[in-house]
Amino acid sequence: MAHRLEHLNFQDVVIDKLTVHSFEMGVYLAEVDFDGRNGYIIGENNKPRPFYSVSQVKQQLSSATIKEAFLVHESAYDEMIGQGDKVDNRLIVPI
Template sequence: MPYHRAEHLNHQDVRINELTIHSFEMGVYLAEVDYDGRKAFLVDNENKPQRFNSVEQVKQALDRCTIYQAYLVHQSAYDEMCGGPEKVDNTLKVPLFVPGAV
């Protein structure tokens, strides 16, 4: 499974094509990075997905590199009720401003 580490990417010469921050319940955020043709989640020292507590925390972890596009993605679970209509894709993808982005 491909992965990235924030400490390996957070350098001035690194150019990230796309950063996708996935928002989950209880204030958990996971960051997915498209860098050097490989799209993968950021992982911690134990190779588990690195959890962030805010969008700002993700931005701080990658504050030295150049990010061309950044998005916040959230999927609501509120349409999963018994007897309700068939689930539709309710993904919300919002562009983010990242300082230093081109």
């Protein structure tokens, strides 16, 4: 499931949960739980829409009501050669 940004940024829209996923190179993808459906925000090309800061995500959704929001970052360091089994190294921060 996916959501279009132009359908979300209205005063009567209540987003239950916003999850901003942080990736390398300063790219962020936003995942929303809205109207009982969870999915990424997509662009006109029907692919996940990239954002370039958490502030940009907040600004683009400034009219909507967001009940809770989190920033999630996963470290790639556990993929180094010689490391043990992969562990869940996600950092989840309320925003």
